Amino acid sequence: MNEQIPVKNVTPVKVHKPASTTEGKRYDSRSRIYVRAVKGPLETFRRFFGLFFLAIFAAIPWIRFNGQQAVLLDIVEQRFSIFGLTLWPQDLTLLAYIFIVGAFALFFVTTFAGRVWCGFMCPQTTWVYIYTWFEEKIEGPRNKRIKLDSRKMDADKFIRKTLKHTAWVAVALLTALTFVGYFTPIGALFIDFFTFNTGFWAAFSVVFFAVCTYANAGYMREIMCTHICPYARFQSAMFDKDTFTVSYDAKRGEQRGPRPRKLSHEQVHEKGLGDCIDCNLCVQVCPTGIDIRNGLQYECINCGACVDACNGVMDKMDYPKGLISFTSEEELAGGKTHIVRPKLIGYLIVLIVMTGLLVADIVTRVPLEIDIIRDRNSLYRETNEGLIENVYTVKVLNKSQQTQTYTISVQGLPEYTFIGNREVTVQGGEVYSTPISVATDPYNLEDVVTDIQFTVTTTTDSGENVTVNEPTKFLYR
Structure with missing residues (x-):
């Protein structure tokens, strides 16, 4: 009981606050921050880097692929089209791989170079820069903006504020239209929105995201980074003494x-x-x-x-x-930065493995899926010829973006009679349902329940043969 806990003396960090100025509470966390423009190689690179990805964001919805919008995330139809790849709710593992790869890529970069995502690629940072650029061009540099905000409203201030907010609203509206264009055909969206013919949910989405962009980039700015974004809170778990x-x-x-x-x-x-x-x-x-x-x-x-x-x-x-x-x-501290270290290697290994799984999932993905639904009204019925008949609904899902013709057959049932369409043509990214009846002589059945399977085959434009089997039951008695 007399043992003492060793105490380590820690020198407190001296916080240096900037000298007081005529700005009053300029450095108060609740006060507005007037960011001063800066020039230099890092700032130039950061601007062009952010604008490059902004251009990609704006251009992707307008790209056409195989006669349709290359990237269209149709939530209503539960169908995501990405450059010839059509994803459905059944492809949840593929979407999970994409998110996991993105997460570990972020962890890897953060461990190596800190919050460079926030400083160079984050949409919030890019849009704040755009809004600040309009602010500087219309209201002037930092000191002039401070004086402009401190004086009473006059004609000059009213005109400058009106021009600034008009530019902000225009950028917010274009941003919202582009973003919503990822989820609905963008060409029709622009035309319908400006002719007031768009649907309620599309119009609501555009207005909602425009308001969010205007508020985030125009007013909240650093509050998003310091109080709302969770990344700032858990990033320290990825930092070490060798993080840049x-x-x-x-x-x-x-x-x-x-x-x-x-x-x-x-x-x-x-x-x-x-x-x-x-x-x-x-x-x-x-x-x-x-x-x-x-x-x-x-x-x-x-x-x-x-x-x-x-x-x-x-x-x-x-x-x-x-x-x-x-x-x-x-x-x-006078040492040497260790680039290669266990934490960084661990993130890299996981990133490589998950990327490999993602690529393997895409390469081995079968562009066809079928679903067999038995008739719920009756387990079976006896035809006038004395045959036992089961009725099914065959759903064929064409996961490709090209029209395909499929052949349907049944395996595991001897000497059966097939009633329905043996060949069906399905548009790209569509689901086709067709009723099919299968009948056979009861003397061919060895049990009241017979395991059978439906086989759907097709040949793609590249000459690849695709076959999918789906098991089901044939019932008697």
Whole structure:
């Protein structure tokens, strides 16, 4: 009972808050963040990277494949068409593989390079950049926007605000129309929407997603990243000391403070100052309003805006770049970053395995499915010729996007009579139902229940023979 628990002394982290300015509560979490524009290689790459995927998002619904919309996720018909691949509710494993591969790809990238998904590819980040771009072009740079919001409404302010919100609404509407176009034919959607002929649910969906886009990118912005998105909360489980994140080199930067530009780098160090001049540009360009000099924070989206801002200041001061950079905790501590490590290898192995299973599932997928439904009105009936007859409904599901002709036959029943269509033609991505009767002499039946199977065969356009068997029962007595 006299044993003491060892206590480890931990030096508390000193949080440096920016000096107070005329903006009042500019850095209050409840205050609006006025993001300062920044130029640099990372910012240029981030913009073009996001706009590239935005262009893909906007173009895909307009692509035609085999005479129809290449990507159409028809929820009403429960049919997803993706470039010649038609998925049905029965293909749940394939959809599960796609989501699992996407999840582990995200885990792998996050373990290696932190939240680069949030900073470079997240739709929220891309749309916020678009909205901010309109805001800067119409209302001016950061300082002018602050002054514009602080003054009373006048003609100039009214015109600028009206133009800005008109641009925002236009972007939100185009975004919503494009998104809904993934779930309904996009050409007809655009025409029907602007001629007020669209259906209720399509119109409701467009308005709903337009409002969401307008609110998220125009007003909520960083709140989505810091309070709503769950990714910020569990990302730390994937981080380790070798994860590349946007970090501030405190050893090199402290003590921070202003200094004359005429002082050389060596003279600054002789005065006990670090490389950080405490200009707060890294805070002003941050889309989530944090100070990266306070260490790694869950609000950081790894966009690298502060890296470009700080490197620009270092250039002007004739200091070495990299005071803020993409680096690891291990490297900041003076060690060497280990690229190859167990956690990263584990994520990579799982990603490769799941990708292989996904590819194998697609390659071995049979573009045909059948379902046999017995007549529920009677188990069997006796014909005028004394034959025992069972009635079935055969459903043929054409999973391809080409019209196919199928041949239906029965196996396991001797000397049977087939009544119904032996050949059926089914359109691509459609389900065809046909009633079929099978009759045989009772002397051919050895038991009251006989196991039989329906066989459906076809030959694809590529010459491949496809055969699917579905077991069922033939009943007597």
